[in-house]
Amino acid sequence: MHGRISSRWTAPAGAWAVALQLALAGAVAAAPPTPAPPAVPPAVVPPVVDLATLQVTGEQPGPGLWKVTTPQGHVLSILGTVTPIPAGVQWRSDEVRQAIAGADHVLGSPGWTLDMDVGFFKGLTLLPLARSAMRDPEGRTLQQQLPAATYARWEGLKQSYLGRDRGVEKERPMIASGRLYTAFLKGNGLRNGSEVSDALKAAYKARGLKSEDTRLKLKVDDARAALKEMQATDLDDAACFERTLDVVEFQAPVLRERANAWALGDVAALRRLSMAETVRTCVESIEDSSIARRRGWTNLEARGKAQWLAKVDAALATHAQTFATVPVSLLVGPSNYIDALVARGYQLEAPPE
Template structure:
């Protein structure tokens, strides 16, 4: 579910992401580049594309863990097809799910729908303030310009929490740039798993929520200082379209060198920290989720390599090659790692 809903935390908003939609995905990525941005990727990759090759992680017994690095967003005009991935899945006896975290809450469709109005209320500022009253004047001026470009006349968004409002801006921005989430990749993988009678092992950290309605009511009145997330999202929308397109093109075309250079995660981390630093999250021990997710996934990778001849998994490229350095952690455990051709 994680990669299908890359960026879903933005679309559903802070609360729906925690309780009703997808996890605050560590794969929901926006990049920040140093120095001036030069539009080197104005031409978007289209058509059927293979995506990147696979990293091969081997232990002393000859067992193998195959890793597909994932990226979001992707070019809207691309159809992903990888013969290598299909062949590896067909030859594997195990699938390890991606790292991350997910709300552990029992909600059927009907109950989820009954909670939706309450969840939507939490998207608004608990004090009833507008964005003009919350963010700094210069930031709000930037917001108005970007809002006019991507959202047009949308008065309702002015009453939402900064994280939610900027999230709506970001999704409209992606659409305008010819980008979309990575849902088709997840759907293709799920078809391959099903065809080969493989059930992915859940690898995400579960965040228990015993009382969804009570949690929503608590969140509705919670103060969350999400201005840093708001500002970073504006930075991404205003300056980083060329970088996002370049990374999306690099993934579609399998350009590992470019992916390595662009393996930076900035906006997602800022917004993730906003949630983790909230009183709601701290009271439940939901802090340092990135490290928890990393530790849990690496432990399950150890187990998979010990018990299975061939395991397939997906991990965001930003985690494989970025500061979290999942590949480095696997190498430090004594595994041999073979990178795909660059």
């Protein structure tokens, strides 16, 4: 039995996963889950400021597909994904089902992954070190690490969404902010996109298709050495922490509107509501760390994009119908993947906005 850690740039939560993955380095994925501490009832969650932003519920189609065609007539159908999505939505897209039914190949979502297999029993032995790596290397609490004004903001938001959780105070700022963000989503009627990914996996399985991994592989040969290195590495994650607090404190209406836009297939709104800058800030705090520079884990966004484009070229050269998933932020934002495909000479049919 083996565990593998992976990361994608799908949402702010994806950036926080970067830190978690560097800290855990495969150990937690390989080991059985440990019992969670008793839940502390949270305080009353602050109300959403924009009362006009109503939550979409029920069966929704999501956005239409971007279709890329070669001169030979081979087609790549791309579903843009978003996380979080409204908690009350049941995703159902006839267009996607038809595209998968006609596909003879599937490409997974772009991003990057720490390429390291950790056996089950070895994973168990690494768990204490992994948990230690999630804490400040100098043993400081959040209050000791953060400016007084920032900590005061954190303390208020933590009380609203995490209650009296004391363990989080000992974690690195980026790790703590990830926990806050997760609780914030739940408190605002949002959830990750696992329902969509589960539905896609079922559709692939029904067609006998297996998704090809398109992520950039960052090879790690020694899990224990990587964890010890992470344990001793100080991350300059203050900017990421501040951006996270901004999202939690001020942008619940934006996230809800963005989630609704995805559920309703409103591409124009998705283009307007991109949160790529928040993700980029958190990823950069990892790339600027000493451990990332020593191991060559830099320029990940550009390298991941180049790898995905190469996979697309190979798929379109050999398969008549290919289906792929890509985060919407990478399809509609600056330096997006769609423009790169058009620059390669492919024809594009975009979904209606």
